[in-house]
Amino acid sequence: MTEYQKLQELILSKPSRIVILSHRNPDGDAIGSSIGLCLFLQKFMHTVHIIFPSEYPLSFSYLKNSEDIVIYDIEAEHAQNLVAQAEIIFCLDFNDLDRIDKLGVSVAENIKAKKILIDHHLFPGNFPDLCFHDVESSSTCELVFEVIEKMGYFSKIDPMIGEALFTGIITDTGSFKYSTRAQTYEIASKLKSIGVDDYFLQDKIFNSLTHKQLSLLGYCLYKRMKVIEDTNGAYIYLTKEDYKRYAIGRGDTEGIVNYLLMMPNIKIAALISEQPSIIKISLRSKGDINVQEMATKYFNGGGHKNASGGGIYGKLDDIIDRFEQEVKRLNK
Numbered sequence: 001m002t003e004y005q006k007l008q009e010l011i012l013s014k015p016s017r018i019v020i021l022s023h024r025n026p027d028g029d030a031i032g033s034s035i036g037l038c039l040f041l042q043k044f045m046h047t048v049h050i051i052f053p054s055e056y057p058l059s060f061s062y063l064k065n066s067e068d069i070v071i072y073d074i075e076a077e078h079a080q081n082l083v084a085q086a087e088i089i090f091c092l093d094f095n096d097l098d099r100i101d102k103l104g105v106s107v108a109e110n111i112k113a114k115k116i117l118i119d120h121h122l123f124p125g126n127f128p129d130l131c132f133h134d135v136e137s138s139s140t141c142e143l144v145f146e147v148i149e150k151m152g153y154f155s156k157i158d159p160m161i162g163e164a165l166f167t168g169i170i171t172d173t174g175s176f177k178y179s180t181r182a183q184t185y186e187i188a189s190k191l192k193s194i195g196v197d198d199y200f201l202q203d204k205i206f207n208s209l210t211h212k213q214l215s216l217l218g219y220c221l222y223k224r225m226k227v228i229e230d231t232n233g234a235y236i237y238l239t240k241e242d243y244k245r246y247a248i249g250r251g252d253t254e255g256i257v258n259y260l261l262m263m264p265n266i267k268i269a270a271l272i273s274e275q276p277s278i279i280k281i282s283l284r285s286k287g288d289i290n291v292q293e294m295a296t297k298y299f300n301g302g303g304h305k306n307a308s309g310g311g312i313y314g315k316l317d318d319i320i321d322r323f324e325q326e327v328k329r330l331n332k
């Protein structure tokens with residue numbers, strides 16, 4: 001029996017209490033895959049709840065039923081109860097239980113529930129009963145589509161489900177600029193053919209900046225951008241004072257790191273931000289340069305080859321210095 005058949009059997013056996021979990025600071029792929037899978041499972045009369053550790057960007061509230069998502073930071077007890085009572089737990093777009101904070105403990109404690117991982121990050125943990133994992137996949141949304149299709153349920157993908165899945169494919173590939181494979185376009189094509197309005201989604205996702213965010217982008221590029229001499233690296237840094245002065249909130253710095261890669265010679269980019277307790281770093285690269293290794297080795301993080309991140313305690317200057325040294329080393 002394949003993993004797909006096992007999942008199909010589980011879905012068909014009886015209506016179940018299902019929980020779908022994704023990672024902290026959920027992005028388009030986390031939200032899209034969760035909502036897409038949720039709408040699909042509801043067609044089989046299951047009771048499905050989506051739980052995220054923290055809030056999601058409001059720009060994704062066009063997705064159907066996004067207002068029903070339970071946020072652990074806001075309703076911890078409710079979230080824990082849902083996990084404790086779940087018969088099936090889906091873990092989407094993260095590789096191991098330590099990525100979802102205290103919710104991970106609740107998942108581990110529910111030994112009766114079947115646990116299913118659908119993810120494209122490196123090194124999946126060994127907690128799931130069923131694992132649909134592929135680092136070559138553009139996004140978890142692509143994997144959710146594949147799982148549904150391989151179970152023989154393509155016809156159950158309606159435009160609402162399609163819209164959710166298309167969202168994660170767009171956001172995780174930077175609108176088809178990276179992490180794609182032939183299959184990514186095939187899926188996009190199939191979703192468009194069933195009526196997904198990709199223009200609407202592109203507009204919702206990319207034309208969603210506030211005046212404040214656009215001003216902050218200007219400030220970052222004008223005052224806080226550094227190109228590391230004689231290398232292919234560049235970075236933008238933000239100090240604690242910047243955070244205060246510009247009232248920078250969660251999500252305001254989203255995507256800023258990518259601007260550095262618009263310079264033809266820059267292949268490694270970082271956004272280094274001094275937050276109240278830790279220094280956060282977002283890393284991006286082009287081609288064969290692997291920032292995932294750098295994130296793991298020096299910045300207590302991880303992610304993908306061309307997009308990773310981390311966070312460590314320390315001084316801003318030291319972290320900047322470490323990034324500069326590592327870029328110089330890679331340029332030798």
Ligand SMILES: [Mn+2]
Nearest residue numbers: 029093139140
């Ligand atoms: Mn993803």
